Amino acid sequence: MAFTQEQEAKLAQLLAAFENGKRINELEQATGDLGAMQIEVMDETGETRRMELERAVSEAGNPIAGRWWNEDNATTKAAGWFGSLEALKKLPETLGLGRYLVADDLTMRKLDPKDSTKFEDGSPAALDGSMGQCMWCWSRPWYFTTWREGSRSYWAITLKPIEGRTSYRIPVGGTSWLGAGVMDRTENKLCSVISEDERYRGGNGAALTLANNAKRPALDTPQATMLGMAATAISTTTFGTNARKRGDGWEANWFVAQAAVEILLLVIMGDRNTQAAFKEERDANGLYQGGFGTGVTDMPDWNGYNGTYPVIPTSVGLEMGDGTGLVSYSLPASESTEDQETPYKTFNVPVFFGLVHAGYGHLWRWVRGLTISQEAGVKTEVYVAKSMAAAFNPNSIEGLKKVAECPQKEGYIKRKSFEGLCAMPTEVGGSSSTYYCDYFYTNGATATGLRVRAAGGHAGNGAGAGAFYVAANCAASTASAHCSSPLCFFAEDPVIE
Known part of the structure; x- marks a missing residue:
């Protein structure tokens, strides 16, 4: 086949380019600022693209476990992953997520990943507080970074800050694996124990008479004696x-611990709908997917x-160890029902x-260290404490840092x-199946004053409940039968700069 004159010219150019090519060791030394240099890479799509050399070097030494969402649509599922797929797949293992017994001096002992009644070395572990508190922990500090580029929002967990972005450090720490608080009625200490001893009676500390409850x-x-139940009817x-x-x-669901649970759920599961159907199988990339159902x-x-x-005993889910899944629990029949089976x-x-x-349902979780200041019909501002080591007064915003403004309408x-x-x-207008899928309740349009956050929703909130649910209508003095607060701890002060 004969080439045209134009084709012959192009072939000559290609041949000249090939002959003039150089090996890397034959190239001249690069000059200029590292931040201006670029390299050729193949990204997750398989396409060849360019990348800043400085960023590539930084991320190679600080693998990103990341998910991204397309904010131009309302889907709850992450549109994809970014950074290191291996880092994302191994994130729970890397962070040491799971159950520990933690002593008051913050000494942590890892429990067997499949049997929470034993330590990793096989020795027996007591969950009644005598060997420490039952905590769900991460055993190394980590950083959370989020940013937006165009329609994409990025969520990243790393072991070092990401250069050029605002990264928040979460120190070694944890929260009660019970998802609620238990009160030592003798010493008036917040606990995380599994015990049916009267000393740790749940609810308001007394057995319920239920004289006027038709379906009691x-x-x-346990749903009446409150033995082995979480403590409620106590203010934050x-x-x-x-x-x-x-x-x-030690604290009671400090806002950093609450945020850590939400962030880990988002990045590991890749879905903003915690009530999405539970899926045991991983996706095509070997990543977790879906939610946990209605819970x-x-x-x-x-x-x-x-x-x-409370209706769910603190012992429920004990058999799961560090596992992920669903545990069936049945409530006793109403006393007045003929069919007691x-x-x-x-x-x-x-x-x-x-x-x-998994951060939602059963009982509200009061959040400490965060105060909401609302002026009816004008604005609602969010403030956080800069340090957990300092005293915290939820009835004042003095010394706190303003970080956000919330809508004044619910939705x-x-x-x-x-x-x-x-x-x-910062914005409402979604639904129970779009965006975050969880509800925001506020009385900011009609009431002025300081409020605290309750997180996750309770057993009667239905589709509105989820790990990202926010109720911002209660004063710090509020105490309710369906509100608790998980014990939490940090090995270092979780400072917010």
């Missing part, structure tokens, strides 16, 4: 005071059953690498800010 269970059931201030009695580093969010006539006090309700309780309830969350790790909504 038998009075010798009292929870915090009683947590700090354990010593330095403990659809309790029928909770008030008629036991007055909206049929449960009042059966729940599939979520467990996320050992964290029971399903469309956007959230994680500035200062506040994890608070």
